[in-house]
Amino acid sequence: MRFGIIVFPGSNCELDCQWVVERVLGQQADLIWHKEKDLKDYDCLILPGGFAHGDYLRTGAIARFSPVMKAVERHAEDGGLILGICNGFQVLCEAGLLPGALLRNTSLAFICRHVHVRVENTATPFTTACRPGQVLRVPINHNEGRYYVDPETLRQLNEKGQVILRYATTGGEITDGANPNGSLDNIAGVCNEGRNVLGLMPHPERAAEALLGSTSGLLLFESIVRSGRTASPMSR
Amino acid sequence: MIRAKVYVTLKKGVLDPQGETVRGALETLGFAGVKDVRVGKFMVVTLNGVSREEASKRVEQMCKKLLANPVIEDYRFELEEG
Amino acid sequence: MIRAKVYVTLKKGVLDPQGETVRGALETLGFAGVKDVRVGKFMVVTLNGVSREEASKRVEQMCKKLLANPVIEDYRFELEEG
Amino acid sequence: MKESTITQEIIAAHNLTREEYEQVVAILGREPTYTELGIFSVMWSEHCSYKSSKVHLQTLPTSGPAVLQGPGENAGVVDLGDGLAAVFKVESHNHPSFIEPYQGAATGVGGIIRDIFTMGARPIALLDSLRFGPLADARNRYLMGGVVAGISGYGNAVGVPTVGGEVCFAECYSGNPLVNVLCLGIAPVDKLFYGRAGGIGNPVFYVGAKTGRDGIHGATMASETFDEKSEERRPTVQVGDPFREKLLIEACLELMRTDALVGIQDMGAAGLTCSSCEMASRGGTGVEIDVRLVPRREEGMTPYEVMLSESQERMLLVAREGAERIVQKIFARYDLDAVVVGRVTADGLMRVRDGKRVMAEIPVKGLVADAPVYRRPAVRPAWQDEVQRLDLHQIPLPRECGEVLLRLLASPTIACKATVWERYDHMLFLNTVVGPGADAVVLRLKGTERGIALAMDGNGRYVFLDPCVGGMIAVAEAARNVVTSGAEPVAITNCLNFGDPTRPEIMWQFAEAVRGMAEACRALRTPVTGGNVSFYNETMGQAIFPTPIVGMLGILAHIDHATTPGWKGAGDVVVLLGQTREELGGSEYLKVYHGLIQGRPPTIDLDLERRVQQCCLEAIRAGLVRSAHDCSDGGLAVALAESCISEPERHIGVEVNLSETGRPDALLFGEGQSRILFSLREADLGRLEAIALRHAVPITILGRTGGSRFLCTGRTFTMDLPVAALDQAWRGSLPTLLRQG
Numbered sequence A: 001m002r003f004g005i006i007v008f009p010g011s012n013c014e015l016d017c018q019w020v021v022e023r024v025l026g027q028q029a030d031l032i033w034h035k036e037k038d039l040k041d042y043d044c045l046i047l048p049g050g051f052a053h054g055d056y057l058r059t060g061a062i063a064r065f066s067p068v069m070k071a072v073e074r075h076a077e078d079g080g081l082i083l084g085i086c087n088g089f090q091v092l093c094e095a096g097l098l099p100g101a102l103l104r105n106t107s108l109a110f111i112c113r114h115v116h117v118r119v120e121n122t123a124t125p126f127t128t129a130c131r132p133g134q135v136l137r138v139p140i141n142h143n144e145g146r147y148y149v150d151p152e153t154l155r156q157l158n159e160k161g162q163v164i165l166r167y168a169t170t171g172g173e174i175t176d177g178a179n180p181n182g183s184l185d186n187i188a189g190v191c192n193e194g195r196n197v198l199g200l201m202p203h204p205e206r207a208a209e210a211l212l213g214s215t216s217g218l219l220l221f222e223s224i225v226r227s228g229r230t231a232s233p234m235s236r
Numbered sequence B, C: 001m002i003r004a005k006v007y008v009t010l011k012k013g014v015l016d017p018q019g020e021t022v023r024g025a026l027e028t029l030g031f032a033g034v035k036d037v038r039v040g041k042f043m044v045v046t047l048n049g050v051s052r053e054e055a056s057k058r059v060e061q062m063c064k065k066l067l068a069n070p071v072i073e074d075y076r077f078e079l080e081e082g
Numbered sequence D: 001m002k003e004s005t006i007t008q009e010i011i012a013a014h015n016l017t018r019e020e021y022e023q024v025v026a027i028l029g030r031e032p033t034y035t036e037l038g039i040f041s042v043m044w045s046e047h048c049s050y051k052s053s054k055v056h057l058q059t060l061p062t063s064g065p066a067v068l069q070g071p072g073e074n075a076g077v078v079d080l081g082d083g084l085a086a087v088f089k090v091e092s093h094n095h096p097s098f099i100e101p102y103q104g105a106a107t108g109v110g111g112i113i114r115d116i117f118t119m120g121a122r123p124i125a126l127l128d129s130l131r132f133g134p135l136a137d138a139r140n141r142y143l144m145g146g147v148v149a150g151i152s153g154y155g156n157a158v159g160v161p162t163v164g165g166e167v168c169f170a171e172c173y174s175g176n177p178l179v180n181v182l183c184l185g186i187a188p189v190d191k192l193f194y195g196r197a198g199g200i201g202n203p204v205f206y207v208g209a210k211t212g213r214d215g216i217h218g219a220t221m222a223s224e225t226f227d228e229k230s231e232e233r234r235p236t237v238q239v240g241d242p243f244r245e246k247l248l249i250e251a252c253l254e255l256m257r258t259d260a261l262v263g264i265q266d267m268g269a270a271g272l273t274c275s276s277c278e279m280a281s282r283g284g285t286g287v288e289i290d291v292r293l294v295p296r297r298e299e300g301m302t303p304y305e306v307m308l309s310e311s312q313e314r315m316l317l318v319a320r321e322g323a324e325r326i327v328q329k330i331f332a333r334y335d336l337d338a339v340v341v342g343r344v345t346a347d348g349l350m351r352v353r354d355g356k357r358v359m360a361e362i363p364v365k366g367l368v369a370d371a372p373v374y375r376r377p378a379v380r381p382a383w384q385d386e387v388q389r390l391d392l393h394q395i396p397l398p399r400e401c402g403e404v405l406l407r408l409l410a411s412p413t414i415a416c417k418a419t420v421w422e423r424y425d426h427m428l429f430l431n432t433v434v435g436p437g438a439d440a441v442v443l444r445l446k447g448t449e450r451g452i453a454l455a456m457d458g459n460g461r462y463v464f465l466d467p468c469v470g471g472m473i474a475v476a477e478a479a480r481n482v483v484t485s486g487a488e489p490v491a492i493t494n495c496l497n498f499g500d501p502t503r504p505e506i507m508w509q510f511a512e513a514v515r516g517m518a519e520a521c522r523a524l525r526t527p528v529t530g531g532n533v534s535f536y537n538e539t540m541g542q543a544i545f546p547t548p549i550v551g552m553l554g555i556l557a558h559i560d561h562a563t564t565p566g567w568k569g570a571g572d573v574v575v576l577l578g579q580t581r582e583e584l585g586g587s588e589y590l591k592v593y594h595g596l597i598q599g600r601p602p603t604i605d606l607d608l609e610r611r612v613q614q615c616c617l618e619a620i621r622a623g624l625v626r627s628a629h630d631c632s633d634g635g636l637a638v639a640l641a642e643s644c645i646s647e648p649e650r651h652i653g654v655e656v657n658l659s660e661t662g663r664p665d666a667l668l669f670g671e672g673q674s675r676i677l678f679s680l681r682e683a684d685l686g687r688l689e690a691i692a693l694r695h696a697v698p699i700t701i702l703g704r705t706g707g708s709r710f711l712c713t714g715r716t717f718t719m720d721l722p723v724a725a726l727d728q729a730w731r732g733s734l735p736t737l738l739r740q741g
């Protein structure tokens, strides 16, 4: 399977994503500078974490206008997979490829630590390797991770199973105490209606090797590879 | 030269923890009677070589496209000449 | 009820990386003629049960003590009644 | 433009003494121009010239089998094997952080990162060593909040993880916080770059952000003490732009993969002035710069201002003639300015032109090599004996040792710093095998099976009480922290934070501390590869504790040797390496419980220290050690408690019995050196004893891990506390202290 990792000026997790895809998963991953316009060769695009354009003005606000984003949109429309991690999630929201917005953490502080998230829907290309309700231990690393949507959209998201991950306790309970940033309904990750675009605040690439303390983030990557194997090439 | 003053504020109903923190801090500092604080952005965009109408149109576009995010923010602007 | 609108801006000469980046982005988006962008803060402080004069004094103090960082920022405010 | 004429006031405002000014005139053979005076003033400032510290720094050991580059370049370099090199250095930003904590700390981070990538290394880790006054004072909370936010804001956005550090509190830092930041980078050994201007006629490039009036005279500011007027000098504050710096890193590293680059140096203190003449000095050349070509952010800047500006995120580089296009193309890709502003010359002069007009023409040698060097008078302070006097008979024994322990755990210097490190991205690059919260941070070295350990340490109180011993302990403790993490200590960088060097007692503290450090570095075979001196850390004549900070780099032969302080399971045996003596001088216990900063710091036997460390390493490499933790602040009791609670998701109790005689408080809370706490499986005890015997290191079996209580008994005391209570005291303290007010 071929991954393309989009590099905006100010992105910084691109090498980590590439490391996990290539060294841990044994797949191919190319870095794609944000001025590229052709993404036809890729099965899955990753928008990595970091501070695209310094996160100035609003996170992801400037990056969404990068030349590459037209091709990213096309990739989404054609049913290609897109994984937006942290800053990548913020870019996807700003670009309108995912609903909602990410606001400043209620603590007003940047937070880097491990949290637990519960898998809410395993029927997506990103979560097939997870058990329903499985609790993953993954790090977050953000200043603006408070997910927000208007109530009507929220209702639809829930109805259509687009909420993929929620902050939870180790035991899988959804509580205020388990919510690190004030996200609406403890939402940590959402997908689009077509379920081919996923955005999440936690960093699964940071939980992909036992040496670094957790491997549960790897499940998301493995799901992607698995879906790539089962999907017929014509489905796109 | 035209200077556009752009005000971007969080939509009503969107929680503003920063405003809330500032309010708390003012209270701690002994300022009584502070009911509410909201924190937004104030931008000054200086334009060259455009008419007032043209400037107004452009700044409106800038706000729509980039300066504010309609999901969470409202905007407003004023133009000033000279 | 009095609403104080507080504008906090970076002092002249102080680098504004954010404004500079927004200017670049506007340019890339095809907005011609943007000479300069400066990004500051806009705060609305709602006060209860104080006279206009008193409010003015207090907000001045708030700006000095908390709302603006005198080392790198200037401030200005307006009061609005009702 | 008309330049001001030089008056006595102008000379004084430039912090040059009468004699120094006369030396300037002698070097030039005439009176200096205003621009020249500015250039001399910054180059001869304490910050750039090390004029008061040089004679002492020269006594530090700087070479060893692994050292590829000692002091003198932008950073030190250590061989890691497999063609890789570690580039590392620490830098202070104390004064700017006092004036504007967020931006001061942020630009400090930006500055040290530039020192690292300028050598061809990708910066992969930061550590921060911080000192503040007590948090009961709102101003100190504001300073700490601002500094931590600044490091977080800049470090995270620039994309270099802050993986560790330390924070300590004492009254003396109230008017003068310390912000020391260490950066580590990794480079291929055969692709290191140096700040040298070579090749006559080669173009000199200015790259990065534009120049504004920021921080003019920052270097001279760092060379003065604070008084009421300092606040007025505030407009010199520099604002950092981590986004631009991130682009600068990528652009420079990309350029370094071509063959276009001859030499490169960042513009740090004293900006364009310092970078250009240092590069010429190292290259044995001259340099000519036309300030008119320098990209500017503000209008109407004078040559003086352009030369002295400390605007951030800028570099000076010398490229191969003919390679200009390569440089420009790479920087254009990152939307950064890259402009030829001058040439390398053969005449050994630093020539500054403003278009056609020559504004300055100074022999580089005069600025750098001939800068003044002082052997300032050093006198042991009259009060030294007084503070060292400690009669233990006068110190009442605590009624309840358990309560003391809880108070020590909650003491901000000892308490858990998670509120700080959680604000830092400490995981980026997927190297952080042991993150903040252990004795040292352990990073894997990708492409090898080895790892790197880093620790920063420096107990100002010890150094205040006995500068020489304090200096030794700073090195020894840093090494010990690296060793307990499973690494062999290899080399240090250091940041020497002291008061006003023109005061003889400060100079004595400095000389003594350096003497102690040098001795410890020799004994532990950890040469000094670089560092930084920050003098004038005083406010209103009140100096800080003399605070040398040591940044120790160690290498793990195998990443599997990484060891942490927390117990790993129930039923393991708890063992102490080294020996406990009746020592309480300078301890955190005396300060927290008795309000005393008094006595002599713990004694240190460097030979024993080395043996303890060797023994620890051998045991870890033999796979015997389940957890290792050094005894430092708060002594044995705190070390035991931390081993119970340091891993938030794995609390394990302990039951120990201390059979020694003597004062219980000294036994529990004394900070005797060269002690390491192990836990291991009972079956491995015999092998450990054999290793200890071979190294002639005393070991004591203390007890066993397990349960949910902290049970510690001795001849005259019993401590029995739920582990949860320890955790609450330790983890809850800082958040509470920061929230108050």
Ligand SMILES: Nc1ncnc2c1ncn2[C@@H]1O[C@H](COP(=O)(O)OP(=O)(O)O)[C@@H](O)[C@H]1O
Residues within 6 Å of the ligand: D128, D129, D130, D162, D163, D164, D165, D166, D167, D413, D414, D417, D420, D421, D435, D436, D437, D438, D439, D440, D441, D456, D457, D481, D632, D633
């Ligand atoms: N400012 C900081 N930034 C990041 N990590 C920190 C900071 N302060 C302390 N830490 C972490 O907390 C732990 C304990 O620090 P410290 O008490 O100084 O340890 P030690 O006594 O072993 O030197 C270390 O792992 C250190 O990395």
Ligand SMILES: [Mg+2]
Residues within 6 Å of the ligand: D438, D439, D481, D629, D630, D631, D632
């Ligand atoms: Mg330690």
